[in-house]
Amino acid sequence: MRHIRPIIWIAGLFFLLVSSVSWAHPLRVVALEFSFAEDLTAIGIHPVGIADDGRPEQLIDLLKKFPYQSVGSRAQPNIEAIAALKPDLIIADRDRHQLISDQLQAIAPTLLLSSKRTSYSQSLKVAQKIAQAVAKTAQMNKRIAKQTRYFSSLKSKLRSCQQQRILFVISRASSLYAHAADSFVGSIFEQLGFVSAATGFTNDQPSRQINIEQLLWINPDIIVLGKYGRFALSKIWQHDLLWHALKAVKEHHVYSVQANIWVKGRGLLSAEQMATHLTNQLTGACS
Known part of the structure; x- marks a missing residue:
């Protein structure tokens, strides 16, 4: 009995750590805009669900290389389909999905960000917020720096x-x-x-x-x-x-x-x- 209690305590601590890591580092992410799905993929996180309007051909080729579940249209996401995926995080559009944010929050922590009318510089700030939410800030900063260098090389051409x-x-x-x-x-x-x-x-x-x-x-x-x-x-x-x-x-x-x-x-x-x-x-x- 003397040895069992420490084992139980360690097991309990391990469970709490895993639970906190799962919340702080969401891996099962649903993206309700194409741009959010792209930014996740750019740092190695592939969404389990994407609002693809039922037309996967609209997505950039790299997104289509990884399996995902369609969760309806960007304008009207399928709440039941999102819930069935048991996501750790939902990334929604501030303009499109404000009215259903309570429903989304009831499923999983929901991040409301801008996509529809963003400039390139604004989209980079959104990408950084996404990276912060999935604990990939360093990776995103590195990816953005790489793109900046690439654009400079194209500009010279x-x-x-x-x-x-x-x-x-x-x-x-x-x-x-x-x-x-x-x-x-x-x-x-x-x-x-x-x-x-x-x-x-x-x-x-x-x-x-x-x-x-x-x-x-x-x-x-x-x-x-x-x-x-x-x-x-x-x-x-x-x-x-x-x-x-x-x-x-x-x-x-x-x-x-x-x-x-x-x-x-x-x-x-x-x-x-x-x-x-x-x-x-x-x-x-x-x-």
Whole structure:
């Protein structure tokens, strides 16, 4: 009996330590935005659940390499599916999920962060908060430093394009949307040495829809075009005189990109893919 009590005490202490570590170092994480899932993956934590809108093809390729459970759409996550995963931590979007935060908190500790309308620098602060929540601050700081060096190397390759006015445009079946300088994509352009073409609006505005006349007024040197659907509006413009009057069109500086990643990514991995893709297309093109 004299030897049993210390064993029981040690076992109890071990249980308390494991319990506290499990809470302080969450491993089973559910991410309700693509960017949160990217930032976790960038530091070696693969979410057990992702709100992928039921369309995994929208995710960046690296996220799809690791198994996860879909927990519905980003706009309306499936509470039952989240609970079934028994997560240690839920990372939710402050704008989208504020109204269901009590339900999420009832399942697991929930971190409300911004994603939808963040700039690149703001997204890095979000990434650092995520890393702090999963006890990976040092790893995240190292990963961000690596990306900063990488962007600097890409910027040097694009020296001939620097100071060119660039605009990211989304083309849908019947509408056109332009991204402001303070948007996520706009701030990626800035990291690479470009100047975002003045649009007259900011990223905070609920609608950034423009028409072809407004696009001609902006008249950027470079257009990065993300198309949604087979019959995106840009196909119609190919027969429009105003489209052909654009400087970027006349000088063959319109570059197509994968719309889903460029619009919905907003994480470390998407930022890197965008910068790499754009550099590959533009290296030597502006000279």
